[in-house]
Amino acid sequence: MIDTATTIILDPLMDEDGARAMLRLCEDFAPGYGLYAVEESETAFAPELAQRYDAAANYVRSGGRFGRTGEPPRTLALRTNYLRESYAYGDEIVAPGIERFLHHERLIDAARQLYGRPVVEPAIAYANILLPGQELAVHTDVPEFRGANRKVVPQWLLVVMHHSGLFDAWRMPIATGISYFAPEGEQAEGGQLAFYPDAPDGPPSTFFATHNTAIVLDTDSVFHGVDRVGPVTVEPPELSPGNVLRFGAERRRWQLHPDESASSEVLEEFEWRDIRFSVSWKAYCFASDTERSTWRAHTDDLSLATILDRLVVDLVERGVLARGDARPPDRDLALLLIETYENFPPPSVEQPSVEQPSVDQPSVGQAGAGDVDLDGFDAAGA
Numbered sequence: 001m002i003d004t005a006t007t008i009i010l011d012p013l014m015d016e017d018g019a020r021a022m023l024r025l026c027e028d029f030a031p032g033y034g035l036y037a038v039e040e041s042e043t044a045f046a047p048e049l050a051q052r053y054d055a056a057a058n059y060v061r062s063g064g065r066f067g068r069t070g071e072p073p074r075t076l077a078l079r080t081n082y083l084r085e086s087y088a089y090g091d092e093i094v095a096p097g098i099e100r101f102l103h104h105e106r107l108i109d110a111a112r113q114l115y116g117r118p119v120v121e122p123a124i125a126y127a128n129i130l131l132p133g134q135e136l137a138v139h140t141d142v143p144e145f146r147g148a149n150r151k152v153v154p155q156w157l158l159v160v161m162h163h164s165g166l167f168d169a170w171r172m173p174i175a176t177g178i179s180y181f182a183p184e185g186e187q188a189e190g191g192q193l194a195f196y197p198d199a200p201d202g203p204p205s206t207f208f209a210t211h212n213t214a215i216v217l218d219t220d221s222v223f224h225g226v227d228r229v230g231p232v233t234v235e236p237p238e239l240s241p242g243n244v245l246r247f248g249a250e251r252r253r254w255q256l257h258p259d260e261s262a263s264s265e266v267l268e269e270f271e272w273r274d275i276r277f278s279v280s281w282k283a284y285c286f287a288s289d290t291e292r293s294t295w296r297a298h299t300d301d302l303s304l305a306t307i308l309d310r311l312v313v314d315l316v317e318r319g320v321l322a323r324g325d326a327r328p329p330d331r332d333l334a335l336l337l338i339e340t341y342e343n344f345p346p347p348s349v350e351q352p353s354v355e356q357p358s359v360d361q362p363s364v365g366q367a368g369a370g371d372v373d374l375d376g377f378d379a380a381g382a
């Protein structure tokens, strides 16, 4: 069982000057914000499965946190097809000025507190924008292990590895800080972060996205998602690959363009109060400089073959696979692994309440795993 209880709220996150600078940075980000494209893994193991098949299949089956089933896969895909851009990736600074956020002492202190690991190395900062009618399916993030990252191992398998608990000795604990920015009084309706701090089948907590606050937690272990932004009945926008959202300073509105060219037409406009703007921060948390060196030097790496062998042994020990039977075909094995190890939170019977945001009650029956036709659906953020 994964220990998932610690969450740290930072309110405020930055001083006023810092928060104002972040707002400007978000608005002024020249390339604009495109649709989140899931990276392809180079592995040959079950390549036909979407990278986050686990979370997307659970979302389609369960209808999300509130069990809203009945919408066609295309609508569900639009609901979860959000915008994301990196501001910093390792030493690469994409949005100048982000350094102040990336190395913010309060985030780093919270990360130290989260795992009790003193060596914290900020790794990435990126913006997520959810438009009206969009939400983020409940999921855990993609973890990392020495030698096993998303370049060589499918993302769903990395998630399974962590939930199995079999590879803890290779895991790189990552702290995630999710911060929010919006001009004063222009907060969107909805868009709460819903998370399950105690256990997947425990009660969810919700955290409202308000300006210059952050929540720091282990999102690789804690199931979490984002409730629908805007009125519950609002249709998601018709976003297409290549669309870009930019802030039009003249009208002070977010403007959706068909492509990245500066002169392209405006398809739709949004005010700050329509959207949910978060900036996520991730940092590696090392127990010591020695551990960091081992990670960098690749002296104790896992391989895909080792990972699969270990999981199959465990499936046999659990009685999920019969001893002596041949290993199932890759796709069947993949679905079996997801079903065995990923215990998604069941949908809630309660509908969201703006007046009583703190804790929702669980819970009704859980959708089982199994093969789901996702029809090009590849959602649920990393």
Ligand SMILES: [Fe+2]
Binding pocket: 139, 140, 141, 219, 224, 381, 382
């Ligand atoms: Fe996430």
